[in-house]
Structure formats: structure tokens, C-alpha cells
Amino acid sequence: MTVNQLTTDESAETPVVTGERADLLETLAKHREFLRFTTRGLTDEQAGLRTTKSELCLGGLIKHVTAVERSWVDFILEGPSAMPDFTAMTEEDFARWAEGFRMLPGETLAGVLDAYAEEARRTEKVVAGLPDLNASRPLPKAPWFQAETEWSARRVLLHILAETSQHAGHADIIRESLDGAKTMG
Template identity: 75%
Template structure:
């Protein structure tokens, strides 16, 4: 594939098209696991994990938003992971579940908006090799920098990992599978 069109009709070619195609595929698998579900079903925990389908979509939306902001604004776009409070941890936990008043349609709409923004960013970036220093966090190597390319590959991998989690949760819910 040499070109793809993003939702806002920008044309990407080469490496950018490859990154957008890989991300679109993983986004599709994640969204597909929520097909034909009610809001209540989207919030159900069906495994030993605390994860639910709506919560996974919320989490992936947040992750993609933060990493896209990081590409543009650097580490200031990220939370200060070294100074997290109990309130920060509670907000993070809420990211993985459907809260009262949230709907699956609303969660999916927010994900679509973040995806459009990321796609536009990938298309418009002057240089996928431009780097930003990673914020301080126990899980990042000290003084490391990531290029926009590496960030996007990380977002693809994170989305794929959670699409797999979602598939297990959905199969536990009602036997439906994304593939097979």
C-alpha cells in the first residue's frame, strides 16, 4: 500500500501511510469488540481483571491523546509520574471503567475524535524523526528521547495489546470473537 486517506482527507504516503494503516487496523479491532453492546455490557468485568470494554477504549483514548500531545509539546504534556498523589491514582483507575453517566457511544465518539487528531498530526508532522525527551518515570530509561516515529509505534503496540485484552473480555461476556 502506498497511500491512505485519513478521516479528514489528508493523503499520507510511504512510512506515514504504513503507520496510519497499522494504527487504523488496531483501532478497528478494539472498536469491533464493542459491537452490539449495551452501555451496561460495556462496563462489565468478565474476567479476573478489573478491565471492561468501555474502560479499555477510554484508556486507549487517553494514552493516544497524551502521546500525540507529547509529540508536539514534549514531556510537559505528560503527567509528573514521580509525584503522583492518591487523587492521580484514583483518576487513573477511573480511566479503566465506565463511570455513571458515561455511554459506550460517547466513549467511542471521543476515541474517534482523538484518532482523527492523531491522524492529522501524523500527516502534518514535518519530521517523524524529531525527538522529545521522555519524562522522568520509573519505567523509562533515564535521559532517553523518543522520536515521533517511536511514539507512534508505541501507540500502535499499546492499541494492539489492549485490543487483545478486549477480545478476551468480549469472548468471556457473550462468546463473540473479533476473529475466528
């Protein structure tokens, strides 16, 4: 089976994973939990508050990490066409992208967390079913990527893990600024 033939049939059971895949997924799950933990006991309003000079809020960070994970898993499955061409984005496109960092009217923390959990399940199924973590794809066009560079599925998973970890740290600062609660300590 090639990466192109892989499906994400939601009714299919996730195969048992071992070795490197298990290590990657277990580490990603741990860092997802650090991020989720920063929202414990919060109201929807609190999850949408900015507590620093940054535009970031806890609910928005989780929305962003969910969207990033979704787009990179789509990249593993479909290649660069699954990602936006950042070199061609308009101001309106960037404004919509920025909304992914905020809790919008009508959004709830529970809904944001549910979407994140669903994306985690999808990622785990895709990783479990990949024929080869070395399968590579050319990166999409973006000013921050070197032209004609490819990333393997493994590299993409490491990127998702790094993104999740980085934003879990941001979330810890935001939560501590909100009410003094800490993820650790």
C-alpha cells in the same frame, strides 16, 4: 516548520499521506478497528462489565487507549511537559487515572467510541503534518522510563500502535468472557 510550530487546527483538512506515514496510520487504524469491533452490539451496561478477575471492561479499555493516544500525541507536539510526572503522583492522582479504565456513571459506549474516533482523526492530522518523524523529545519522568532517554515521533507512533494492539487482545478476551463473541474465528 518545527514540531513546536505545528498546530492541530480542527478545520484544516488532513493532507494526503504516503509512504511510511501511510503505513503507520493504516496499521494503527486496523488495530483500532479490532478494538472497536469488540464492542459491537453491546449495551452501555455490558460495555462496563468486568468479565475476568481483571479490573478491565471494554468501555474502560477504549477510554484508556483514547487517553493514552491523546497524551502521546500531546507529547509529540509539546514534549514531556504534556505528560504527567508519574514520579510525583499522589494516591488521589492514581485513583483518577484508574477511573480511565472504567465506565463511570453517565458515560455511554457511544460517547466513548465517539471520543476515540475524534482522537484518531486528531492523530492522523498531526502525523500528516509533522515535518519529521525523526524529531525527538526527552521522555517524561516515570519509573518505567530510563532517565535521559528520547523518543522520536516515529517511536511514539509505534508505542501507540503497540498499546492499541495489546488492549485489542485484552478486549477480545473480555468480550469472549462476556457472551462468547470473538473478534476473529
